[in-house]
Amino acid sequence: MLRWISISILILGISCGRDEKTVETERVTMKLSSPAFVDGGFIPEKHTCEGEDLSPPLSWSDLPEGTKSLTLICDDPDAPMGTWVHWVIFNIPPDSDGLPEGVPQERELPDGTRQGINDFGRIGYNGPCPPPGKAHRYYFKLYALDAKLELNPGVTEDQVLRKIEGHILAQAQLMGRYQRER
Secondary structure (H helix, E strand, O other), X not given: OXXXXXXXXXXXXHHOOOOHHHHHHHOOOOEEEOOOOOOOOEOOHHHOOOOOOOOXXXXXXXXXXXXOEEEEEEEEOOOOOOOEEEEEEEEEOXXXXXXXXXXXXXXXXXXXXXXXXXXXXXXXXXXXXXXXOOOEEEEEEEEEEOOOOOOOOOOOHHHHHHHHOOOEEEEEEEEEEEOOOO
16 A cells, blocks of 8 residues: 555656746736726726726737737626626737727727627627626636637627637736726
């Protein structure tokens, strides 16, 4: 029995002998941020239904090599009827470093970026608009893809998520909160 334990420890030691920190630091991690709010912080009212309902400015860095397009989805998993989609935007050029505040609610932008339909039934961004009460979380999820999506503007989040399967090189996430008092 003792011999079996010694062999198991030896095998475990060999399989875990790699320096995990070295492996982790060699991998590039894509980053997503906003000058409007910090990760986990509150989204300013101007980016919500109680304000101007402008999309927040977003920036990203450290895209992986081979990125051919970017996709961004914003949703609220705390919505009373299940996850609520606020924004679907895809085919963002890989040479961009972010999106400006107030992206127009157009099906296709001049650079070829396309927007899908959100759960409000509209094209583009519609911001947080939770029922009064506790704060909801809003996840901005950025995907670096090895392909441009062959999808028309006006598609749903589900259609985009199905199409990006097998094409995700990296992803990053930014979470903001919003709470309505009235």
